[in-house]
Amino acid sequence: MTPVDPDPVEASAIRKVAVRLVPFVALMFFINYLDRTAIAFAGPNGMNADLALSAAQFGFASGVFFIGYILLEVPSNLALHRFGARRWLARIMVSWGVVAALFTWVGNAESLYVLRFLLGVAEAGFFPGAILFLTQWVPARHRSRVLALFYLAQPLTTVIGAPLAGALIAGGDGLFGLEGWRFMFLGVALPAVVVGVVAWFYLPDRPADARWLDAREKAWLTAALEREAAETAGKARHSGSVRHALVDGRVWCLAFVAFGFIYGLYALAFFLPTIIAGFEAGAGQEFGVWETSLVTAVPYLPAAVVLYLWCRDATRRGVRTWHVALPAVVGGVSIPLALYAGSPAATIAVITVTACAIFAGMPNFWTFPPRFLHGAAAAAGIALINTVGNTAGFAAPYVTGALADLTGSYHVPMFGVGALMLLSALLMVRVSRAARTDAVTTERTSR
Numbered sequence: 001m002t003p004v005d006p007d008p009v010e011a012s013a014i015r016k017v018a019v020r021l022v023p024f025v026a027l028m029f030f031i032n033y034l035d036r037t038a039i040a041f042a043g044p045n046g047m048n049a050d051l052a053l054s055a056a057q058f059g060f061a062s063g064v065f066f067i068g069y070i071l072l073e074v075p076s077n078l079a080l081h082r083f084g085a086r087r088w089l090a091r092i093m094v095s096w097g098v099v100a101a102l103f104t105w106v107g108n109a110e111s112l113y114v115l116r117f118l119l120g121v122a123e124a125g126f127f128p129g130a131i132l133f134l135t136q137w138v139p140a141r142h143r144s145r146v147l148a149l150f151y152l153a154q155p156l157t158t159v160i161g162a163p164l165a166g167a168l169i170a171g172g173d174g175l176f177g178l179e180g181w182r183f184m185f186l187g188v189a190l191p192a193v194v195v196g197v198v199a200w201f202y203l204p205d206r207p208a209d210a211r212w213l214d215a216r217e218k219a220w221l222t223a224a225l226e227r228e229a230a231e232t233a234g235k236a237r238h239s240g241s242v243r244h245a246l247v248d249g250r251v252w253c254l255a256f257v258a259f260g261f262i263y264g265l266y267a268l269a270f271f272l273p274t275i276i277a278g279f280e281a282g283a284g285q286e287f288g289v290w291e292t293s294l295v296t297a298v299p300y301l302p303a304a305v306v307l308y309l310w311c312r313d314a315t316r317r318g319v320r321t322w323h324v325a326l327p328a329v330v331g332g333v334s335i336p337l338a339l340y341a342g343s344p345a346a347t348i349a350v351i352t353v354t355a356c357a358i359f360a361g362m363p364n365f366w367t368f369p370p371r372f373l374h375g376a377a378a379a380a381g382i383a384l385i386n387t388v389g390n391t392a393g394f395a396a397p398y399v400t401g402a403l404a405d406l407t408g409s410y411h412v413p414m415f416g417v418g419a420l421m422l423l424s425a426l427l428m429v430r431v432s433r434a435a436r437t438d439a440v441t442t443e444r445t446s447r
Contacts, residue, residue, distance in 0.1 A: 010224075013207075013217035014142050020212050021137060022146055024202060025130050026153040028093060031192050032126055033157040034165075035100045036065060036119065038188050041165040041296075042103075042181040050179065051109055059401025061112045062266075063394035068120030070387050070394075076125025077132060077383035078242070081376055085133040086203040089126065093196025096122035100189035104182045128386040132379055135370045137207065139224045143370070144319050147363040148311030155307065155359050158300040164188075229374050245377035246384055253431040254368060257324070258389025260424030261365065264331055265358050266396040267417045268299075268351065299352035303359040310360035319367045321432035325425040327361030330354075332421030336414050357421075368431075392420075 039047070043058050053061065080088040099115065099122045106112050130150070138146045165184050172183025204210045207221040245251060314323045331354050338350040366382075373381040400413040 009216050009220045013213060013221050014138065014146075016210075016212055016217065017137050017221075018146060018149060020210075021203075022134070022149045024199070025134065026150050028089065028195060028199065029127070029130060029150060030153040030157050030161070031093070031188075031195055032096070032123065033154050034161040034188050035096060035192060036123065037157070037161075038100075038103075038165060038185060039116070041162065041169065042184060045166075045169050046179055046181040050181075051106070051112060053109055053112075055401040055405050056398070057109050057401075059397040059399070061109065061116050062397035062401075064113050065116045065120040065123075066390050066394035068117045068122075069124045069390055070120075072121055072124035073128065073387040073390070074246075074380055074383040077128050077379045078376065080125060080129040080132065081379035084205040085129060085136075086200060086205050089129055089133070089203065090196045090200040092123060092126045092129070093192050093199060096126075097189050097192030097194075097196060098122075100192060101186055103185035103189070104178065106182075125383065128379075128383040131366050131386075132382055133203075135378070136225065137221070139221075139228055140367070140370065141318075142315070143367045144311050144323075144364055145315040147366055148308055148315075151307060151311075151359065151363040152304050154362075155300040155304040155355065159297045159304065161188075162297040162300075242376050242380040245373060245381040248372075248381065250372060250431055250434060251369070251381045251384055252388070253427050253434070254365075255385045255388035257328075257365065257424045257427045257431070258385050259392045260328065260420040260422075260427075261331075261358055261362055262389045263392035263396045263420045264335060264354065264417050265362075266393050267335075267400050267413065268355060268358075295348065298348055299355040300359075302352055303355040306356040307359040307363065311363050314364050314367075319364050321428055323364040324361045324368075325428040327357040328421050328425035328428065331357035331361075332418045332425065334418075335421070336411075336418040339411050339414055365428075 039058075039062055043053070043062075047053070048058055076088070076092070096119060099119045103112075103115055106115055131147070134146060134150060135143060165188065168184040168187040169180035171180075172178065172187065173180035175183055178186070207213060207218050207225070210218065213221070310323065310327070314320070334350055334353040334357065338347050338354070341347040341350050369382050369385060370378060396417070399416070400410070403413040403416070404410050
């Protein structure tokens with residue numbers, strides 16, 4: 001059913017949240033994703049050679065981040081629920097900025113592993129905390145559009161961040177006696193500290209604290225969100241219980257859907273620059289750091305456009321299961337096809353389709369957990385989904401690198417990525433059917 005047009009107070013309130021709040025949280029996400037993936041730009045641009053890293057070692061260093069991240073994800077999100085987003089998100093940003101700056105002086109593979117692990121510890125809870133924070137500000141009918149604006153930061157991190165990283169590597173080589181890749185680590189770390197300090201003063205914890213909302217807008221937002229929370233609590237099996245949220249089958253099913261999407265995302269993010277380096281060898285061409293960063297950014301600009309248009313359609317129609325499942329199918333089929341494209345241009349074109357699919361599905365995916373989770377259960381459930389999903393962040397780069405070393409090509413690991421994304425599509429259909437069955441059972445019980 002197509003949503004009705006909002007009244008003027010509703011439209012004004014949502015517009016102000018979209019303008020005043022979402023871009024700042026998206027900026028935080030931009031810096032977050034850039035810092036965690038900076039290693040992908042450093043690796044083929046001097047770090048792997050200087051630290052004598054094999055593909056498997058680079059993959060392990062890329063993925064070990066997620067061990068620390070996963071261990072503290074749920075506790076961090078529960079702390080955010082208790083202490084408030086403003087304090088906790090600001091604390092997370094400053095912590096990871098300090099750790100990220102230490103990569104400037106990494107000396108060997110072992111110290112790289114330690115710093116990547118600590119970076120994961122420092123960043124734990126940011127993404128699910130940001131999702132939880134935004135859902136506490138935006139009623140369900142507007143979440144797809146708002147989460148799309150937030151999620152644009154991820155593909156734009158590569159569109160803007162890849163050339164930025166390339167410029168820092170090329171332009172910073174020799175500055176302060178540092179290799180270019182070391183200067184790049186320093187350059188992308190410092191903004192996290194600065195923005196983290198600003199977040200402490202800028203972010204309001206709830207609509208009632210927002211000075212940029214008038215009294216009517218505050219009242220409407222507060223009432224709408226409280227009404228939705230009450231309705232969700234009435235439908236929930238566990239009435240906000242953290243314990244039951246952690247064993248809810250729907251939560252775990254969504255967690256494995258996220259695993260497939262995130263596996264595909266990080267397989268691309270960490271190895272696309274390396275795959276591009278293979279183009280050079282195969283075609284007898286040589287790209288500079290700047291050219292490589294621009295080629296790396298190519299798939300992500302159309303991905304940002306498709307993300308926005310797909311989520312706009314989801315907002316207009318109401319988010320349906322196929323808004324998540326169909327992108328998973330497209331990504332699962334397209335990514336192995338990139339191996340047979342026959343030319344660098346064709347390969348990048350197919351990878352672009354994969355990137356569009358991954359980024360189109362994820363914002364709509366995150367509208368599903370708040371449909372049956374609220375309060376502390378939402379904090380725990382969303383964190384658990386993100387935790388399980390992000391185990392793919394460890395598995396994807398490590399398994400991809402290890403299989404590439406073992407087989408001498410990226411064929412086997414890329415077929416694995418495709419299979420996992422197709423599994424995500426099947427699981428999304430399954431959890432949707434289970435939700436419909438639960439709704440029918442609840443309705444019959446209430447009669």
